[in-house]
Amino acid sequence: AQKITQTQPGMFVQEKEAVTLDCTYDTSDPSYGLFWYKQPSSGEMIFLIYQGSYDQQNATEGRYSLNFQKARKSANLVISASQLGDSAMYFCAMRDTQETGGFKTIFGAGTRLFVKA
């Protein structure tokens, strides 16, 4: 069965510093997608970054980068130059594409990030 593990319930980072949020995954499918989402206290899930299992290079989106290590089944999120507005819950997720053409997205338990001024 597919599984996403986030082992850091909470993380603190100083404003303007970089922070790494850990994510490991488990799947037997050769084709999958990995995502990171941000969820502020308002509740809405905000898409941050995507990495396909066949992508050769690590994904980057502005201050966000995904450190994809396929052999270790890890997909850590790196946030550079942290800002106060980055304080939120962060979820790692994996897409499982089904034979019917539909898909399921499986989420980890999340990491709450606190950015200190």
Add this chain to the structure above:
Amino acid sequence: DAGVTQSPTHLIKTRGQQVTLRCSPKSGHDTVSWYQQALGQGPQFIFQYYEEEERQRGNFPDRFSGHQFPNYSSELNVNALLLGDSALYLCASSLLSSFEQYFGPGTRLTVT
């Protein structure tokens, strides 16, 4: 261009009652997925609709049912509500062929 919208924003129901939550997908999207997010946890996949049919289903009982309309909007119905059904219910829309999935603001359901 409106994003994903959900209604109502908040809802309070009594145990045993039935509830219907609604979702309008982002313009141009044909696929709607529903998730349940209990307090302090990650979202759990409930089911997915495409072309008015349930395509995928997570580990949720039959009390949870849904529907997709020809305009791609969707409803989530929960019967015989339990206290444990209290959660944030998130709707997400996408194109079946695309990895991008956009979430709505959610409906917070409280069962008393």
